[in-house]
Amino acid sequence: MKIQKNENSTERGKKLFNKYYSRIQREGWIKAGICGLSVGAGVMFLTSLVIWIFFAKFFWLALIGWVVAAAITTPIFYFKLYRPTTKAIAKRVDELGLEERIITMTELEGDESFIAMKQREDAMNAMKLVDADLLKTVVSTALIVTVSIGSVLGVGMTTVSALAEYKVIKKGQDIIPTEEIIYNVVYVVDEEYGGSIKGNLDQKVKKGENTTPVYVVTNENWVFLGWSDGSTETERSETDVQENKLFVALFSELELDEDEKGEGEGEGEGEGEEDEGMPPEQEGESDNKSDNNNNSTDNPNGGGRLTPNNQIIDGKTYYGDYYKDEKDQAMSDTTSNSEMTKDDKTSISDYFDAIATDPSEKEDDSKT
Secondary structure (H helix, E strand, C coil): CHHHHHHHHHHHHHHHHHHHHHHHHHHHHHHHHHHHHHHHHHHHHHHHHHHHHHHCCCCHHHHHHHHHHHHHHHHHHHHHHHCCCHHHHHHHHHCCCCCCHHHHHHHCCCCCCHHHHHHHHHHHHHHHHCCHHHCCCCCCHHHHHHHHHHHHHHHHHHHHHHHHHCCCCCCHHHHCCCCCCEEEEEEEECCCCCEEEECCCEEEEECCCCCCCEEEEECCCEEEEEECCCCCCCEECCCCCCCCEEEEEEEEECCCCHHHHHHHHHHHHHHHHHHHCCCHHHHHHHHHHHHHHHHCCCCCCCCCCCCHHHEECCCCEECHHHHHHHHHHHHHHHHHCCCCCHHHHHHHHHHHHHHCCCHHHHHHHHHC
16 A cells, blocks of 8 residues: 555656656757757858858858758757756756755655655645746856857858858958969960951959950951950950960951952062163163262262272372282282281281272273
């Protein structure tokens, strides 16, 4: 009879505990959820930060990271920290004014002494008088502050990465000072006769910036085919340069008809005939003018007898009249001079040969 009474007492105690257990269990899940959201907010912040600095794309990955991190960590927090135990429930119930009766009852569980039985009976009677609704959900201020700060940072950073993706603001790499990268963009022509390129043909451009425009000018009888990268635009510029580039303008020569070729050849032949058709009188006049220029006293570079540059001694005597005698004397002196080297003798001989090549001098030599 005594054993049956104890069993009934224990069952009644479990039923009373279940009434409080559901409330404390709900509180545990709420706390675990707040912790999970805090972790998710941290993951969202870090993911958004990386996206903003390096990519400025796929900002929604941060939102997915938030959800996944919260879903994974919430159960972990619940079962490791906030899952209600018998002692935890007893402690919370005692806070309603039961003066540690419930915690004492749990400590005496399994004790079949008269005092223990009376204590359990007293504790259960006291629990009957306490309304379970008085057991409020309690969340610490620290948890609320943590999840609030984490959410603000995470959502804020995600917003920044989204704005960078839509080009509203610059991405992190464009704001954070980094080593400046310069690329060369070069434009050349494959056929020098086909045309030309106007503009800056060798441009140095910072990474991510644009080039200045250039345009193609095609020569006559040539056609512009396009650029080496497949573009056919005659005017072009590059945007968001990320590497060194070389663009070649391609031209092709047009095939002329036979009539067009004949016209060109006819014009050339006509000009030649005009030159060949010069009257003999005009040719003679041209030769006379050339001779007069050579013998003119007004031409200091001429070779005539009357040219002041060719007068020696008294400014009146032509040097060609004494050339042969002076040359013979010089050759005789050099031949008999044993102290002179062969090169010195050759130089003197070459000098006389050089001054004897004057056209007027040759003319005088032929007369003599």
